[in-house]
Amino acid sequence: MEDTVRNNVLDIARILEDHRAEEVIALYIGEMSDWTDYFIISTVRSTAHLRGLLRLLNEFLLKKSITPLTRRKLLNREAGWVLVDCGRFVVHLMDREHREFYELEKLWFDNELIYSSKSS
Numbered sequence: 001m002e003d004t005v006r007n008n009v010l011d012i013a014r015i016l017e018d019h020r021a022e023e024v025i026a027l028y029i030g031e032m033s034d035w036t037d038y039f040i041i042s043t044v045r046s047t048a049h050l051r052g053l054l055r056l057l058n059e060f061l062l063k064k065s066i067t068p069l070t071r072r073k074l075l076n077r078e079a080g081w082v083l084v085d086c087g088r089f090v091v092h093l094m095d096r097e098h099r100e101f102y103e104l105e106k107l108w109f110d111n112e113l114i115y116s117s118k119s120s
Contacts, residue, residue, distance in 0.1 A: 005088045006114065008064060009038045012091060013115040015056055016042045020049070023099070026115035029108050038089035039108060042117075043099045050082060050093055057084060057091060 006028075013026045021042035030037035044050040061068065069085045080095030081102075092104060 005037065008066065009040060009089050010115055012057065012060060012089075013040055013042075013117070015060060016040070016053060016093075017117040019053060019056055020045070021053060021093070022096075022117070024115065024117035025105055025113060027105065027108050028112040028114050032108070032111060036085070036088060036090050038114075039092065039104065040089060040115075041092045041094065041099070041104055043096055044080070044093050045095075047080075050080070050095075053093055054082065054084075061086065 009026050013024050017024045021044060024040070024042040027039045027041075028037065029039055042053075044053060066086055069087050081098045082093045084091040084093075094102070
């Protein structure tokens with residue numbers, strides 16, 4: 001089961017990078033978190049780019065029979081941060097401003113980096 005989750009996380013990170021998301025990283029945070037095992041964090045370039053990535057993400061989740069715990073948590077779409085909670089992993093799609101302000105990867109810096117895009 002763990003390998004399947006990890007492989008799904010890696011597949012999502014690659015899909016995001018292949019579709020021009022920037023600074024895509026995936027972190028294993030399971031040893032420090034009791035509510036999820038992985039974070040996938042990426043930077044989007046525009047609202048249209050965000051919508052396109054969400055469509056691709058939803059297609060992947062549907063194909064893998066993964067149902068997000070919440071339909072999609074919009075942390076203020078206009079402000080540029082969307083969170084998709086899939087239970088064992090959480091996908092963060094953020095614009096540059098929010099990515100730099102919240103610095104999620106720095107909050108979880110002691111955790112294992114399992115994926116980093118070429119643009120990171």
